[in-house]
Amino acid sequence: MDPRVDRHAELIVDRCTDVSEGDNVVLLSGPEAEDLNVALFEKIGERGGMPIRATQGGREHRSFIRAIDTEALTEPNHLDSLLEATDVLIMVRASRNVAETSDVAPESMQAFAQIMEPIQDHLEGENTDTVITQHPAPGDAQKAEMSTDGYTDFVYDAIDQDWDAQEEHQRQLVEILDPAAEVRVVAGEETDVTMSIEGNPAVNSVADENLPSGEVFTAPIPDSVEGTVRFDMPVVRHGREVEGAYLEFEDGEVIAHEAEQNEAVLTGILNTDGGARRLGELGIGMNRDIDRFTHNMLFDEKMGDTVHMAIGKSIEESVGEDNPKNESVVHLDMIVDMSEDSFIEVDGERIQEDGTFVFEDGFEG
Structure with missing residues (x-):
């Protein structure tokens, strides 16, 4: 495994969040990020957390939104219940096809966004420690018009740096x-x-x-x-x-x-x-x-x-x-x-x- 994946996982559980013993951790991530998923489960386990992985997006997300009756949509209470019990939420982006929902009607996408608003409000609350990150995947590399290897270097150059020094630099602004x-x-x-x-x-x-x-x-x-x-x-x-x-x-x-x-x-x-x-x-x-x-x-x-x-x-x-x-x-x-x-x-x-x-x-x- 690329050692940069291990470092990425450490940053997520130690700096971006603070995974501790007894924490319920939800990893929202797809199979394209398998290496990072594996590294995160290891790091979470070492710190005494309890992880589960869920997926959302891709072809199944497109299929659902194309099939729904937007007038009958209701808030996903089961997801809200899961997040109520979540101490740390880690969302990893990694795309096989970044244009998967390009043929979904904009009105349907907006209707789905509206019923998800209470979930977004929950994620912004103080009870859940949340981070969004990126694992280099071929779909994202293609969208960036880069080779997979070149995009991988780009992602890790942006992620793996001296964040304490960056914080001091930005403090001036x-x-x-x-x-x-x-x-x-x-x-x-x-x-x-x-x-x-x-x-x-x-x-x-x-x-x-x-x-x-x-x-x-x-x-x-x-x-x-x-x-x-x-x-x-x-x-x-x-x-x-x-x-x-x-x-x-x-x-x-x-x-x-x-x-x-x-x-x-x-x-x-x-x-x-x-x-x-x-x-x-x-x-x-x-x-x-x-x-x-x-x-x-x-x-x-x-x-x-x-x-x-x-x-x-x-x-x-x-x-x-x-x-x-x-x-x-x-x-x-x-x-x-x-x-x-x-x-x-x-x-x-x-x-x-x-x-x-x-x-x-x-x-x-």
Whole structure:
């Protein structure tokens, strides 16, 4: 077995979560991640936890959603009961075919997402220690337009690093954003958007809920977003790739939108519920070991020299106690390239230009 798989498993059970004696552990993972599944069961056993593995996704997931009567869907109480008894949840992504649900009607996918919302709320609660990670698999490598071996190296370069050093580096941005009131993001000719983040904490995300990690994120005040954004990189939703998405905000709400490809998919997402037309997250990628776009948001949103904005649900820990939280069953991240012709301003002061931060060598301001 590749020794990097063993190290990956150790990071998951020791840093991203804290598996301890007596913990009930659910591993949500498919057969494509068999090596990591085996390593995780071993590590969990050494620490006295009790693991079970469940699968969701792939052909069976497609078959179910194509067969369902969306009007008759009910909340999966049996899954909720399982998660109530779960201390640690480890979700491993590894795809044989990343486009497996590409021929499923968007309305059916959205209906399924809506009945799963209570499950998502449970996962974000304090009682379950949760991590999402990636095992290199051929389907993901193909989507990234890389060889399987090349993609494997890419995944482990992004995952197996000095997370303590990365945390300290990112802390410098947290210290800028935490007391801030307003952020402005400008890139190219079509992105110029401002938003209030006053009273919302900046979260230093390093190998905790996601692996790989390497971002600082916060939540905009839902009705404060003004301006336009052209997202440079495509986003995959339900097996369909939306390219060139463009959003125009007024009083926090998307009042106009377009996309160069699969605009109907974007329209369907925005129409899911009221919160889907507002921003729930502003994130700044800071993991420079992720140096290329791979059509995998678990990696892409952490990429250095990028900003991502998510329409839909805000993440609980990024919303101040007395501030409004954007609610939605949707949370869709989309990426802006900040490597050139771009800057970020915080309360009128430029803190990043062409991807370089004010606290890094080469910043000119």
